[in-house]
Amino acid sequence: MRVVIVDDSEDLRRLLSLVLTEAGHQVVGEAPDGAQGVEEVERRHPDAVVLDYDMPVMSGLEALPRMLSACPATRVVLFTSGMSGAVQEAARGLGAAAVLEKTAGVDALLEALTP
Numbered sequence: 001m002r003v004v005i006v007d008d009s010e011d012l013r014r015l016l017s018l019v020l021t022e023a024g025h026q027v028v029g030e031a032p033d034g035a036q037g038v039e040e041v042e043r044r045h046p047d048a049v050v051l052d053y054d055m056p057v058m059s060g061l062e063a064l065p066r067m068l069s070a071c072p073a074t075r076v077v078l079f080t081s082g083m084s085g086a087v088q089e090a091a092r093g094l095g096a097a098a099v100l101e102k103t104a105g106v107d108a109l110l111e112a113l114t115p
Helices: 010-022 034-044 060-070 085-093 106-113
Strands: 002-006 026-031 048-051 075-080 098-101
Touching (some): 002 010, 010 026, 010 106, 048 060, 048 106, 060 075, 060 085, 098 106
Parallel strands (some): 002 026, 002 048, 075 098
């Protein structure tokens, strides 16, 4: 599966890239904010996106519908921390395939990426 990682933490992007690669996925792009994430999705047409919520420039909730508009078949998993129930509901309403707290861990993320 071809994946784009969008998170403002460079360390987390690196870690997720390693985990996803070891699990057999191909990380085709990374971005530190929602706006660059939308550009990566438009350019790469990934199978899936791991998307943070709280980022500079453009939040995950702002980026999510733009990503799905550009690539409707892309599976977007919101993977974030400190998320309220309202954010979870909004993300699902905007088309997120799954919404996970980062504390759920990488195994839960890998499972959520699989359709």
